[in-house]
Amino acid sequence: MLKREVAKRVFALEFRESNMAFKEHDDQYAPQYLLTPTGAKCNRIFIVGTLTEKEDVGTNTEYWRARVTDPTGSFLIYAGQYQPEAAQALSSIEPPQFVAVVGKPNTYEIGGEIVTSVRPESIQIVDADTYDLWILDTARQTLQRLKRLDEGSEDVTKAKEHYSPNIGHYKQMVLDALKTLSKGAEEVSVIDLSEI
Amino acid sequence: MVRDIAEQLKARFSEMGVEVPLEEIEKKLDVLINEFRVPIEEAKRSVVSQYVRAPKSADLVKVKDIQSEGRWVSLKAKVVQLWPSESESIAQAGLIGDETGTIKFTKWAKSDLPLVEENRCYMFKNVVTDEWQGRYNVKLSRSTEIIPLEEDIEVGSLVEEVMGAIVDIQSGSGLIKRCELCNRALVKGSCGEHGKVEGIYDLRIKGVIDDGKIVQDILLNREIVEMLIGITLDEAKEMAAEALDQSVVLDAFKEKLIGRYFSIKGPRVGRYVLVEDIKSAPKISDQEVKKLITETEAL
Numbered sequence: 001m002l003k004r005e006v007a008k009r010v011f012a013l014e015f016r017e018s019n020m021a022f023k024e025h026d027d028q029y030a031p032q033y034l035l036t037p038t039g040a041k042c043n044r045i046f047i048v049g050t051l052t053e054k055e056d057v058g059t060n061t062e063y064w065r066a067r068v069t070d071p072t073g074s075f076l077i078y079a080g081q082y083q084p085e086a087a088q089a090l091s092s093i094e095p096p097q098f099v100a101v102v103g104k105p106n107t108y109e110i111g112g113e114i115v116t117s118v119r120p121e122s123i124q125i126v127d128a129d130t131y132d133l134w135i136l137d138t139a140r141q142t143l144q145r146l147k148r149l150d151e152g153s154e155d156v157t158k159a160k161e162h163y164s165p166n167i168g169h170y171k172q173m174v175l176d177a178l179k180t181l182s183k184g185a186e187e188v189s190v191i192d193l194s195e196i
Numbered sequence: 197m198v199r200d201i202a203e204q205l206k207a208r209f210s211e212m213g214v215e216v217p218l219e220e221i222e223k224k225l226d227v228l229i230n231e232f233r234v235p236i237e238e239a240k241r242s243v244v245s246q247y248v249r250a251p252k253s254a255d256l257v258k259v260k261d262i263q264s265e266g267r268w269v270s271l272k273a274k275v276v277q278l279w280p281s282e283s284e285s286i287a288q289a290g291l292i293g294d295e296t297g298t299i300k301f302t303k304w305a306k307s308d309l310p311l312v313e314e315n316r317c318y319m320f321k322n323v324v325t326d327e328w329q330g331r332y333n334v335k336l337s338r339s340t341e342i343i344p345l346e347e348d349i350e351v352g353s354l355v356e357e358v359m360g361a362i363v364d365i366q367s368g369s370g371l372i373k374r375c376e377l378c379n380r381a382l383v384k385g386s387c388g389e390h391g392k393v394e395g396i397y398d399l400r401i402k403g404v405i406d407d408g409k410i411v412q413d414i415l416l417n418r419e420i421v422e423m424l425i426g427i428t429l430d431e432a433k434e435m436a437a438e439a440l441d442q443s444v445v446l447d448a449f450k451e452k453l454i455g456r457y458f459s460i461k462g463p464r465v466g467r468y469v470l471v472e473d474i475k476s477a478p479k480i481s482d483q484e485v486k487k488l489i490t491e492t493e494a495l
Contacts, residue, residue, distance in 0.1 A: 023296065100454065130455065
């Protein structure tokens with residue numbers, strides 16, 4: 001039996017900056033992967049974010065294009081007749097709304113540039129706590145990948161050769177995401193005036 | 197000088213998964229070199245062989261007997277599951293098990309051991325036990341020997357814990373019917389063994405939990421489903437009757453579970469964990485966030 005692929009956690013910014021799609025075998029049924037700049041080899045991803053826009057761009061049949069944002073940017077989501085459950089969900093959910101998306105990374109070319117998008121397997125409405133959990137989870141897993149960039153594993157080597165990733169850039173991305181969660185960071189200390 | 201050598205050896209030991217206090221190594225070296233005037237190379241060799249070469253053949257134990265770290269043991273076990281390797285220093289990792297339970301194993305790339313296969317049984321000679329976050333695991337190193345076995349080992353259940361997001365709920369979940377004679381789930385109203393039967397209603401969820409590193413199939417029985425979703429079997433039957441469609445129950449389950457974080461606990465049976473306890477993941481804490489910010493800044 002074919003093993004189910006793990007759903008990787010990547011932020012929108014890193015996903016957008018990915019453009020290396022490949023298969024490990026020539027077989028037409030071989031799984032397709034997207035390798036990200038920090039070396040996440042994604043056949044499936046798990047996203048939680050805010051559905052901010054949706055539009056039916058289909059001509060004869062419904063074909064939904066939607067945008068799901070996280071603290072670092074946005075994911076493009078396309079769902080048509082071959083993703084009936086996700087398409088159904090998109091037709092009924094009104095933005096803005098927190099959603100969880102499980103789906104497959106997809107790449108296509110526009111004017112010589114490779115654009116990434118997600119072909120959803122499922123889209124569900126979730127709450128703000130789930131969004132927080134996802135940001136923390138994704139920050140942690142991205143940080144782990146950044147720490148492993150100096151190792152010579154196959155995925156990392158490939159990612160480094162292809163992207164020459166700027167570690168500072170992705171470190172800042174993780175920090176920016178985490179700072180949206182930190183309640184204490186932005187606060188100024190409050191002086192109790194009644195004591196004076 | 198003895199200290200330098202001791203530090204060298206300590207580093208070498210920890211690479212092999214053996215943690216030995218520096219003082220202990222230093223003392224042994226000191227006795228050999230200074231008291232018994234053993235040449236340095238010989239002294240090193242002697243200390244290395246005391247720690248690294250496990251006893252000719254470590255005690256054969258059962259998984260449940262592994263209750264301490266740093267112990268050399270041998271196990272007769274089946275490879276239950278292999279996980280994708282997380283690091284170039286690890287050749288293989290996963291779960292092995294015997295009649296008494298399962299345990300995580302890590303096989304170092306440096307060990308040069310043959311690859312093991314899922315569902316095959318092996319004698320793992322001389323593995324060293326280790327502990328991580330309160331749970332034991334075993335490390336396979338250069339001193340380990342792996343011997344394939346012909347016999348089959350029935351793997352017993354041990355409680356597994358996973359914290360992750362539920363990413364899928366599979367068909368055969370929701371409001372289902374079981375055969376009144378053998379309890380098998382009916383497929384299109386018919387039992388694989390007894391053919392067309394009336395059937396009894398039941399609730400069940402076959403799902404997948406995913407932590408970004410591993411995926412785990414999970415099974416939730418009626419009791420757990422009722423508690424988790426807050427819908428009883430009778431209410432589920434009513435929902436289905438009202439909608440003239442059984443799938444509304446499944447949709448309701450999906451809505452409450454997919455894309456959310458849970459921690460689950462239960463015994464492993466085959467590829468499934470039979471969930472006995474499931475909780476929504478606790479809200480994130482400011483402390484966790486700050487810790488991760490500090491860790492990121494230090495990069």
